[in-house]
Amino acid sequence: MARQFFVGGNFKMNPATQADKLALAKVLNEAELDPATEVVISPPALYLIPLKEAIRKDIKVAAQNCYLKDSGAFTGEISPAQLADAQIPYVILGHSERRTIFHETSEIVAQKTRAALDKGLSVILCIGETLKEREAEETAKVCQAQLKAAVDVLKEGDWSKIVIAYEPVWAIGTGKVATPQQAQQAHVDIRSYLSKVVSSSVADSIRIIYGGSVSAANCKELSTLPDVDGFLVGGASLKPEFVQIVNSKKL
Template identity: 70%
Template sequence: MPRQFFVGGNFKMNPISRGQKATIISTLNSADLDSATEVVIAPPSLYLIPLRDIVRKEIQVSAQNCYFKDSGAFTGEISPAQLVDAKIPYVILGHSERRSLFHETSEFVAQKTKAALSSTLKVILCVGETLQEREAGQTASVVEKQLQAVVDVLQESDWSGIVIAYEPVWAIGTGKVATSAQAQEAHADIRKFLAQAVSSATAENTRIIYGGSVTAANCKELSTQLDVDGFLVGGASLKPEFVDIINAKRQ
């Protein structure tokens, strides 16, 4: 079975006024979207439920982060159980901004991934290397180390709930984009690693999406690569061109 194309929109902590929220959702609700593509949007947690209630049912809503405990004295955190109770199906974990700015280790990301999956959330698991690591030829080893921490705490069956987002750190919000060949190489390496570390079936079935300055101008070429199963979009997800990215696979 071919892997279903997946496009996620990560709104990050960008401000969304009532008017902007209405415009973004109105654009998505009225757009002619490729029904073969799974679409998920990830607004700041303040807007999760309001957007869930007004966006068209074909578009799912994701949290941008969660903790690994279901409850307790963890001020400022949001739990997997709370997201499930709010009927939020997805969560983004391991984003490079969480790793670099908030010092989340791969082991901590793995712990959160296990907790999210155990609560029946689906996970968009982010991995990727810095520019220094890429220039040193360490892309594959860095990404494999990030993934190995997750492999170590999961069962093979858990991987059906994971979408891997390969996001080279040097391409996030910089305007620099991995070439289609670079993206394909990294995605193929991830698939090869999954085959060795988990199983060939997991490698074949797991969707691996690309993130890093994806726009309407570059999404078509990226989408033609064999192992690129979609995108995790940042800034462009707040613009009308997000519709074009969602429709990247449409002929």
């Protein structure tokens, strides 16, 4: 089954100023982007609506997180209902920084995923192992455990609204990148697991993207892997080279 290539840009807690945000938008608005690739950029919550209004219509905008309730006394949080009302189509959930720094469990991530889907949002669901887990050859075990929490609360039809981002924690912001063989094997293992616990059709159709120091220098080779359906890009999404990454399938 043909899966549309997907490139997401996670700005994290950047840019620092409105001017920087507009400069990023200008680069993307003026770029020639591969129309066959779905492009989604994810700024801090403060910039979601202004960036949505400033960016060209063929680029979608994603929130970097949301809570599992639609409203209430949850200071500092943003709800899936609010994102849906603002017509923000995507939300990133389960990023390793949320799991490690903010101590979100896979069960919490799954509850957030359920809440986001219930409001019509699409989810970029992040999973991945630490260096210690990689060295212990536990990559598949860790990814499956992180996915199982979501499997337990989702119906088969829900998976059509999910993009899985495999992000080895040891490769995020470190300059280290999983070898093509490591990335491909991890994606194959994820697809195999979903085939067993959800369905073969979901496993074949779901997009599994790679995140972990993706750059203009390594995106072309990674994009040729049969089970890598795109990228979730961190630091490079703040630079002009993001355009090259978006266009990696047609270079």
